Each structure stands twice: as structure tokens, then as C-alpha cells.
Amino acid sequence: MASSDATTPADLHAPESTRRDFLYVATGALAAIGGIATLVPLITQMNPDASTLAGGGPVDLDVSKIEEGAQVVVYWRQRPIFVFHRSQQTLQALQSRQMVSLLADPNSEELQQPPYATNWHRSVKPEFGVLVGICTHLGCIPLFYPQPNATSPTPNWPGGYFCPCHGSKYDPAGRVFSGVPAPYNLPVPPYRFVSDTTIRIGENPSGSTFDFSSIRQL
Ligand code: FES
Numbered sequence: 001m002a003s004s005d006a007t008t009p010a011d012l013h014a015p016e017s018t019r020r021d022f023l024y025v026a027t028g029a030l031a032a033i034g035g036i037a038t039l040v041p042l043i044t045q046m047n048p049d050a051s052t053l054a055g056g057g058p059v060d061l062d063v064s065k066i067e068e069g070a071q072v073v074v075y076w077r078q079r080p081i082f083v084f085h086r087s088q089q090t091l092q093a094l095q096s097r098q099m100v101s102l103l104a105d106p107n108s109e110e111l112q113q114p115p116y117a118t119n120w121h122r123s124v125k126p127e128f129g130v131l132v133g134i135c136t137h138l139g140c141i142p143l144f145y146p147q148p149n150a151t152s153p154t155p156n157w158p159g160g161y162f163c164p165c166h167g168s169k170y171d172p173a174g175r176v177f178s179g180v181p182a183p184y185n186l187p188v189p190p191y192r193f194v195s196d197t198t199i200r201i202g203e204n205p206s207g208s209t210f211d212f213s214s215i216r217q218l
Contacts, residue, residue, distance in 0.1 A: 058202035060194065063128055071144050073133065076201045079218075080133035080141055081189060082161075082174075083199070090159065090172045091126055093148055099158055099171055104178045105185055112136075112217065113188035114210035122173040122188055130191050130199065131174040133161075136217045137182040140165035146172060161186070184217045 056077040066072055066085040073080050086094075093099050100106045108118050116124060123129050133141050140163050145152070148159035154169070161170040169177040174186030190212050192205040204210050 056202070058200045060198055060200050062198050064197035066128075069146060071146070074201070076189060079189075081201055082129065082131045082133040082144070082186075084129040084131075084144075084146070084172065086121075086127050086129055086172060089148070090146065091121065093159055094121055094171065094173050102158065102169075102177050103171060103175045104180075104183075106175060108175070108185060110184050110216055112185040112215055114190055114204065114208060116205055116208055116210070117188040120173075122175070122185070124191070124193060124199075124205070128199070129173060130188060130201065132187040132189055132218065134186070134218065135163040135165065135168055135182050136176065136184040136186065137163065137166055137168050137180075142168070142170060142186070187215045187218055 059074055059076045059081075061072070061074055061083060063083060063085065066083060068085050069087050069090075071082055071084040073082055075081065105112075108122055113122055117130075121129070122131075135142050142161035142163040143153070145157060145162050146159050148157070150157040150159070153162040153164075158171065160172045161174065163169070163182065166181045168180040168182035170182070170186055171177070174188070176182050176185050189201055190204045190208075190210050191199050191201045192203050194200045
């Protein structure tokens with residue numbers, strides 16, 4: 001497995017896009033942490049064909065298979081997409097004054113998500129989070145630590161995502177904490193529900209023309 005401290009002095013002087021690409025590849029093995037137990041059966045179950053994956057076409061996922069409190073990671077346009085089935089406890093935490101006080105952009109004012117995910121839960125349905133799992137600092141893949149009031153990865157951890165490369169923190173809606181290296185919330189990809197239980201990543205809901213490339217920091 002790749003080391004969590006993937007940056008070298010040479011990398012720090014590379015063009016930013018190169019550094020981000022490097023970190024993305026170097027930490028790719030971390031993507032499955034937190035989701036590896038369910039990733040393989042879900043990938044098999046949704047069974048996108050090779051041409052769909054290679055072409056960056058939409059990817060369907062049956063979210064009814066994701067247990068409450070669990071996350072799976074699927075790939076869309078070669079990016080890890082975190083799909084998190086949030087518990088009621090997590091939804092309450094997202095709205096708590098304590099959590100909001102920790103955040104740099106609690107109201108998602110930066111263009112890091114489609115209009116239909118510009119809300120307190122940054123998603124179409126509150127109980128399912130859908131995020132591009134790439135840190136907005138230098139492109140590492142944040143780790144999933146959903147448990148609140150934990151002592152790891154940091155003391156008094158409130159639940160969310162932790163980037164091991166330089167310590168950036170995000171809440172369970174991908175909202176970045178204040179005072180960390182990452183400047184923006186995790187992006188939300190275009191997606192819609194094609195049935196009560198199936199999401200299609202890569203397509204907007206009817207009536208939306210959101211352009212994924214308009215996101216400020218991918
Ligand atoms: S890449 Fe630096 S904190 Fe995530």
C-alpha cells in the first residue's frame with residue numbers, strides 16, 4: 001500500500017496539476033479503505049460494461065445495498081466517488097451548531113456542487129451523500145471516519161473524512177474544516193435518482209443543465 005506521506009520535495013516544485021495527478025495515483029490504494037468490504041460485490045452487481053467505464057459514461061448504483069453508516073466507492077471518469085448511507089445521527093450532526101462552527105464554507109457558497117446539492121446535506125436525498133473523493137488541497141484520497149466522538153484520526157473527531165497527506169478534514173457532507181490546507185469542499189458530481197433506490201452518476205436530474213467542468217476545484 002502506498003505511504004500516506006506521498007509528497008516529496010521534488011513534487012512540491014512540480015506544476016500543481018502534476019502534483020495533484022501524482023498524489024491521486026500514489027494514494028489510489030487508499031480509496032477503498034472504509035468501502036473495500038462492499039466495493040467488489042457492488043461493482044459486480046452494477047456491472048457497468050468496459051466501454052461505459054472507459055468512455056466516462058454514467059454509472060448506475062443500487063444504493064439500497066449500502067447499509068446505514070456504510071460507504072462504497074465506485075469510479076466515474078477515473079475518479080473515486082464516495083457514496084455514503086448516512087444515519088440519522090449523522091444527519092443531525094451535519095445540522096449541529098458545533099459542526100457548522102468548524103467549517104470554512106458551511107453553506108456551500110463556492111461552486112463545488114450542482115445547484116440541486118447546494119443545501120445543508122449537499123446531496124439530492126439527505127440520507128445519501130455522493131462526493132468526488134479527491135482532496136481539494138493536492139489531490140490525495142481522503143479516508144472515511146464516520147464515527148463521531150472518536151479519538152482517531154484526531155482527538156474529539158466529529159465524524160467525516162480525513163486526508164492523511166497533510167491533515168485536511170471534511171465533515172460527512174464533504175464540507176472542509178477551517179484552518180486546514182484544503183481550500184474547498186469536496187466536489188459533488190452530477191447525479192440523479194433513476195428509481196427510488198438507484199442513482200445514476202454522471203447525469204443531472206431532469207431540468208438541470210449543470211456542467212461538471214464548472215466546478216471550481218476538482
Ligand atoms: S492532499 Fe494535502 S491535505 Fe489532502
